[in-house]
Amino acid sequence: MTTSFTQEFNWIRLQMPLVQKALEKLPRLDGVRLACSVHLEIKMVQMFEALMERGAELFLTTCNPKTVRDDVIEYLSKKGASTHAWFDMSPADYSSGFERALDWEPTHLCEMGADLTYTLTRNSDRAKNSKIKASLEATGSGITRLGQLTPPYPIFNWDDVPIKEGLHNRHMVGLTAWHAFLSRTGLTLHGKRVSVIGFGLVGRGVADIARAYGGTVSIVEKDVSRSLEAKYGGWEVKTLNEAILESDVIVTATGVSNIIQSEHFPMMKNGVILMNVGHQAREIDTSSLLLHSHREIIPFIREVDLGHKRIYLFAEGSMANLVAGCGDSFNSFDIILAVMISGISHIVGAGSKTSPGVYLLPKAVWEPFVASN
Numbered sequence: 001m002t003t004s005f006t007q008e009f010n011w012i013r014l015q016m017p018l019v020q021k022a023l024e025k026l027p028r029l030d031g032v033r034l035a036c037s038v039h040l041e042i043k044m045v046q047m048f049e050a051l052m053e054r055g056a057e058l059f060l061t062t063c064n065p066k067t068v069r070d071d072v073i074e075y076l077s078k079k080g081a082s083t084h085a086w087f088d089m090s091p092a093d094y095s096s097g098f099e100r101a102l103d104w105e106p107t108h109l110c111e112m113g114a115d116l117t118y119t120l121t122r123n124s125d126r127a128k129n130s131k132i133k134a135s136l137e138a139t140g141s142g143i144t145r146l147g148q149l150t151p152p153y154p155i156f157n158w159d160d161v162p163i164k165e166g167l168h169n170r171h172m173v174g175l176t177a178w179h180a181f182l183s184r185t186g187l188t189l190h191g192k193r194v195s196v197i198g199f200g201l202v203g204r205g206v207a208d209i210a211r212a213y214g215g216t217v218s219i220v221e222k223d224v225s226r227s228l229e230a231k232y233g234g235w236e237v238k239t240l241n242e243a244i245l246e247s248d249v250i251v252t253a254t255g256v257s258n259i260i261q262s263e264h265f266p267m268m269k270n271g272v273i274l275m276n277v278g279h280q281a282r283e284i285d286t287s288s289l290l291l292h293s294h295r296e297i298i299p300f301i302r303e304v305d306l307g308h309k310r311i312y313l314f315a316e317g318s319m320a321n322l323v324a325g326c327g328d329s330f331n332s333f334d335i336i337l338a339v340m341i342s343g344i345s346h347i348v349g350a351g352s353k354t355s356p357g358v359y360l361l362p363k364a365v366w367e368p369f370v371a372s373n
């Protein structure tokens, strides 16, 4: 590996002492075949390396081709992981990664977005014959998706664990998405009207930091109680169409596909910037948008020419904080990754003896892993 990869990796390890402690508590993992569909970024490397050192076999595929680091894949392949992921892989290659991961016959899954479970349950024979004992799911989008599936194994939801929601969703996404926005565009939000669509924990963090960066911020939220909460918090609450008409920057944070649709593009202001922080890259209908003539004018900014106006798409409509930025700070991710490691300890142990269904990762599982923070 290059010196810079090693130096970056060593620096990250130094900043994540809680993860080191959590890794020391991992049991032996001989016989565990763990298939992962996750963001394959450098902060995850220390965990994967330790899992293999404990005897686990790994199959790594991604939940987002735009967040894969090829040097991470190269490093982990050399250490013995099976991989099917590379930066910006095509949609067909991306989907075939889920098939390949399941053909590899995993005993456990670690997911961000439930793609492996979705792929498995579409084929009833494969689901019936699966050797999977338990799974771990990290995202709100994945948990929503699992609500429509009947997986034949227990799945532990750690997205809704308070420490993950409270730190990562609430504070880190907004901070790091706007940091990426400023560093890539050279713009703050002073004098700009910003609309945040979705007032979950992620949307709240995005709205707070947009205000700190100088924006005049409005909220669009379809849930009545959340929209009232936004009003009580002093935010202007708008309908989607009102927001579309007047915004200079629009951010989606819902976890739902096609929030911004083709009919909205002609209504937008000339020069509007569109950004997404939701898990899927489909919150903005980029397929319709990119039917118009377009070009990348600077890295991470695509200019779309609608003839009478221009629309700017940030980070291809994929998760701005991870695709155009560095994701969570190392000190914050230290806690989040320690929770994830506790989840892996659980699914290879007591968790695998639970009946099929979706469960919140118990507090007794993750609390000791982060207690020394």
Ligand SMILES: NC(=O)c1ccc[n+]([C@@H]2O[C@H](COP(=O)([O-])OP(=O)(O)OC[C@H]3O[C@@H](n4cnc5c(N)ncnc54)[C@H](O)[C@@H]3O)[C@@H](O)[C@H]2O)c1
Residues within 6 Å of the ligand: 139, 140, 141, 142, 168, 169, 173, 197, 198, 199, 200, 201, 202, 203, 220, 221, 222, 223, 226, 253, 254, 255, 256, 259, 277, 278, 279, 280, 319, 320, 321, 322
């Ligand atoms: N970028 C990241 O690193 C990161 C980190 C954590 C979570 N996420 C993702 O961000 C998304 C939001 O997460 P969350 O925890 O805030 O979820 P959440 O479900 O609590 O909040 C989403 C909000 O969007 C609202 N919404 C849905 N459809 C809407 C519509 N058509 N118009 C207006 N509002 C609508 C919902 O009512 C809800 O209040 C999810 O996809 C999640 O997976 C991303």
